[in-house]
Amino acid sequence: MKIEKISDNQIKFTLSKSDLTERDLKIEDLTKTNEKTTALFREIMEQALKEYDFHSDNTPLMVEAVPAAMDGIMIIVTKLQDSKDNKEENKFNIMKQTKELNRFKRKSIMSFEPEIKADDSNIIIYSFENLDDVTNVCDRISKRFKGISSLFKYNDRYFMLFQNDISKGNSSDLNDIEIIISEYGEKHISTAISKYFLMEHGEKLVENKAVQLLSASFV
Template identity: 55%
Template sequence: MIELKIEKINESQIKLILTQADLSERNIKLEDLTIPSEKTQELFHDIMETALEEYDFISENTPLMVEAVPVGLDSIMIIVTKIDSKNQESIGAKILSQQKDLRRFKRKSLVFQEGESDKNSDILIYSFAKLDDVIDFSLRIADTYHDASSLYKLYDRYFIVLQIKQDGDENKAEELELILGEYGQKHISVQLSKYYLIEHGETIIENKAITLLSKCFAC
């Protein structure tokens, strides 16, 4: 089991960062953190137990606010805040002040996820070392892939985001991943990760990356 590296922010707050490998070891997906389940409850129990042992962070009989905020394409920050019922307003103001950027990002992310097209599609996110690799991949699938695709640049890598419509073809995403694996590296593929690219990366082509690249570079 992974070792939880928790940092104490103050007497009312702790935080830790989980990577994709950490979540995979517990058989948890990023989107699972938004839905109560036995696995997420076990993770939260371990977090609070570790916090108690390391920092004497006592949470018994205390209301808690738990936030899960992406801090990269393959990492997520868990923030646990004790809410004193007598001082909820002052604590809320302090949290807002300390974490303005994180809450702004989270708020925008939630709005972004409300789009109907996002609800009815699966998402794949892969990165490539060179633009040539993105072009080669686009040329290879151009005749068969007609759903939304966007291209971003971040950390000197090129990221392709595929929004695959749920049209009953259960093998579509699996077949695309087999091809994508030949060219690039997979990342946590959820809407929050896509928004992280929009927020922090450079948008090169929006929605029609595969179509435009294949047309521009076709022989």
């Protein structure tokens, strides 16, 4: 876990995939109050105090969690100087309120509406080293997969997003095709958050019909 002091009132933490795994956390866990998120918040505040003498001073805190990379998360903790200005905002507790944590406010990581609240079980994301592997996968699953598929390029790897198109009555067994996909690629955290991260930061190569188009070009 990396920590960086932005200012006297703001500090940033970056957690990698291994950091999340070590703490048995998933990105979606950060959207709710539970023992894991409570422990995480205590940990980052203790580290902030130890390394930068950053403490809340009984000041309300805003905790923002946003994707930092495909499999990581960035947490920004900000001291709110004038809590009166924020009384009308919705408060999202990342954990149970305790004396040592004081009061804080949180901008929900699930801020994309309305698609971001879709069922994550309908999404799988894999990355591949080259286009040949992508094309091979598309050819092998083309007859089984009837949903939405998009191809992105990010950090010199090719990312495929597979999603059931429930609105059109198309439903594929993602577990079934995943057996094939895993022969060629590496699975990543597959949530709506990851989907929107790719859409924002990745280079979109094929939208919605990647499997159909790439399988048709297979020789």
